[in-house]
Amino acid sequence: xxxxxxxxxxxxxxxxxxxxxxxxxxxxxxxxxxxxxxxxxxxxxxxxxxxxxxxxxxxxxxxxxxxxxxxxxxxxxxxxxxxxxxxxxxxxxxxxxxxxxxxxxxxxxxxxxxxxxxxxxxxxxxxxxxxxxxxxxxxxxxxxxxxxxxxxxxxxxxxxxxxxxxxxxxxxxxxxxxxxxxxxxxxxxxxxxxxxxxxxxxxxxxxxxxxxxxxxxxxxxxxxxxxxxxxxxxxxxxxxxxxxxxxxxxxxxxxxxxxxxxxxxxxxxxxxxxxx
Ligand code: KIV
Numbered sequence: 030x031x032x033x034x035x036x037x038x039x040x041x042x043x044x045x046x047x048x049x050x051x052x053x054x055x056x057x058x059x060x061x062x063x064x065x066x067x068x069x070x071x072x073x074x075x076x077x078x079x080x081x082x083x084x085x086x087x088x089x090x091x092x093x094x095x096x097x098x099x100x101x102x103x104x105x106x107x108x109x110x111x112x113x114x115x116x117x118x119x120x121x122x123x124x125x126x127x128x129x130x131x132x133x134x135x136x137x138x139x140x141x142x143x144x145x146x147x148x149x150x151x152x153x154x155x156x157x158x159x160x161x162x163x164x165x166x167x168x169x170x171x172x173x174x175x176x177x178x179x180x181x182x183x184x185x186x187x188x189x190x191x192x193x194x195x196x197x198x199x200x201x202x203x204x205x206x207x208x209x210x211x212x213x214x215x216x217x218x219x220x221x222x223x224x225x226x227x228x229x230x231x232x233x234x235x236x237x238x239x240x241x242x243x244x245x246x247x248x249x250x251x252x253x254x255x256x257x258x259x260x261x262x263x264x265x266x267x268x269x270x271x272x273x274x275x276x277x278x279x280x281x282x283x284x285x286x287x288x289x290x291x292x293x294x295x296x297x298x299x300x301x302x303x304x305x
Pocket of ligand 1: 211
């Protein structure tokens, strides 16, 4: 069954946790879809884990569209959510609708995600008015890394905690169907999840959220530049891959790969004719 804004909302009501992983290509989308992941996020984290930038700021609309197209082709049932990259929606309401539309039309996404709370509500409202589902992302919003002075947990003071609750309520009122809470203290994430009616998806925000998201390279230990505290490595796929690459190098060098079973035959007659 295809995951939709209504099925995801139903999951919150029924207390059935929503699962989301980042995804950037077709093969991975198929694997995740086959095991029943509810949502695939083409996050601008691709700037770091795919493109090797130190943050998400240089990611372009074309980058996200390129990867969203690939993921959409591999996702039969998962809801495909695509990130609006830095400066694709902050600049104006017009830009936000135009670029959200491109993610839907060219990327074949089912919805878009943008960072910000109260301040970005005019954009959320306009995108929703264009019949595009919007997921807001509040708390530690990576596109604001320079304004925050680093990747820091948000909402720790009374004022910041109040602001976070206000942001969550504002994005819900503006029409967002979901909100990602990143880098938020556990108790505060619990309060927000209770105070709003749309699902909350946590990343570094505790199990009290209505669902969870992780960057798949983090959960599989494929990305090794840094490991945030909130990441659990579910498998050490990075090591398994390195072992396989090492075996490949060894077998190519010693001539044991490719073996007979990996090669194609030609009749001796044809070969004889070449030299006859
Ligand atoms: O870009 C991304 O992958 C994200 C998740 C970390 C929520 O926004």
